[in-house]
Amino acid sequence: MRIAAVDLFCGAGGLTHGLEQEGIPVIAGIDFDPACRYAYETNNKARFLERDISTVTADELNRLFGDVELKILAGCAPCQPFSTYAQRYEQDGNDGKWGLLYEFARLAEGVSPDVITMENVPTVAKHGVFTDFVDALERLGYNVWFGVIDSARFDVPQTRRRMVLLASKHGPIELVQPEKFKPKTxxxxxxxxxxxxxxxxxxxxxxxxxxxxxxxxxxxxxxxxxxxxxxxxxxxxxxxxxxxxxxxxxxxxxxxxxxxxxxxxxxxxxxxxxxxxxxxxxxxxxxxxxxxxxxxxxxxxxxxxxxxxxxxxxxxxxxxxxAVPVNLGRAIARSIHSHLASIVG
Incomplete structure (x- = not known):
């Protein structure tokens, strides 16, 4: 079965590169920062679309996916609103960048991808927008897993704690943990x-x-x-x-x-x-x-x-x-492959 992904908030392409290295084609990356274009398109096979995610429609994404049989919607909504520093200045959590997860949920509902993945800082889980995001996916029929991981466990040479979310319409899914762990220095x-x-x-x-x-x-x-x-x-x-x-x-x-x-x-x-x-x-x-x-x-x-x-x-x-560390992107891709192999047989 043909599988492909679209990467929302793609940045310089860390997640896309990890997905591609593990054999998941990425059709396009979307980001409103024009500085991302050169790095994204030069190093990856996907095209770069310079867009504000709030203006992107589900119909546009469905046209990008075309006749793909297994759709993956991936993304790392900008994490600054959820950082410890930013929390000193937060208001009600519904304005500006806080709303980007709602845009992610809107597109998930319209596209109905088979698998969704999202990466962010751990403190995102303390905020209502994240709970709303998870609730929206569950209402749409997704099996949702999320957890805080240290990227060092996935061959990234830094201590980088991140919230990773995986959701599937085809049954339980989770991030596959490495069998052996020796941090890279x-x-x-x-x-x-x-x-x-x-x-x-x-x-x-x-x-x-x-x-x-x-x-x-x-x-x-x-x-x-x-x-x-x-x-x-x-x-x-x-x-x-x-x-x-x-x-x-x-x-x-x-x-x-x-x-x-x-x-x-x-x-x-x-x-x-x-x-x-x-x-x-x-x-x-x-x-x-x-x-x-x-x-x-x-x-x-x-x-x-x-x-x-x-x-x-x-x-x-x-x-x-x-950026999402490339090797964390690879671990996410391996987890998706493992999950899809179990449902496709």
Missing amino acids: VRQAIGRLRALAAGETATNDRLHASSALSEKNLRRIRASRPGGTWRDWPRHLVADCHKAATGRTYSGVYGRMEWDKPAPTMTTQCYGFGSGRFGHPEQDRAISLREAAILQSFPREYAFVPKDGEVQFKVLGRLIGN
């Missing part, structure tokens, strides 16, 4: 990349570029040890905001990664030394954009910008940090 992932200085770009890979550091931040990273915190620094290097009582608990910034452990969660600011534990384990710089992409389990050759395109840290950091 930072050393295994990026240990062989050429050394860089802060602010340097590799001649053979424009994405292997690290952001520049001020003289004070250079002194700070030189005073940092892998796995340590800014508390290890001489007092004159400690930022004023961390000296205050309200800042003493923020130990997860200005830190170096450890070679023999998974990386911390990649964020949209993963190229910045002061934005998290994103310091290189031994070189005096933050990790490069390429290293961040590899820690998201993108292949080394995954292209994010044209050869003559501008490498913009803020834009590419957003694309990389927001």
Whole structure:
């Protein structure tokens, strides 16, 4: 039977790439961010549609699927509204990006795909929009499974806890867990990349570029040890905001990664030394954009910008940090294959 997927909120293509690598064709990816187009279309067979998901109709998706016999509707609604930081500013949970899961449910009802998958931050489950999403799928006749997983269990070299949801019209479905678990480390992932200085770009890979550091931040990273915190620094290097009582608990910034452990969660600011534990384990710089992409389990050759395109840290950091890790996408695809094999026979 012919199977294919459409990827909503596709971003740079992490989920699509994982699905394709495991033999699930993806017809199209939909995202309203034009910066995603080059990476998405260059590395994947699917076409990119630059659209606001609220304007997409079920009829359009059905035309994309065509005569496909088994339809998969996949997506990772932007997670910022559900992050711990964003919750400080939330209102009633029904405006702006909070409503994107309702759009996902609307399209699921109109398309009636065989399988649905969604990935988001764990805290999404605390909000009514997620409960409404699950309830809507169950009313439509789906068997729904969801759970919080650590992506490190699925060959992603970082500690990245995520909510994964799978739903099927053909019986119970769940994420297939690996039989053996040995986390991939930072050393295994990026240990062989050429050394860089802060602010340097590799001649053979424009994405292997690290952001520049001020003289004070250079002194700070030189005073940092892998796995340590800014508390290890001489007092004159400690930022004023961390000296205050309200800042003493923020130990997860200005830190170096450890070679023999998974990386911390990649964020949209993963190229910045002061934005998290994103310091290189031994070189005096933050990790490069390429290293961040590899820690998201993108292949080394995954292209994010044209050869003559501008490498913009803020834009590419957003694309990389927001992506579904490719290897998590592969695990989702294997789970779908396993489920469909049991129903097709």
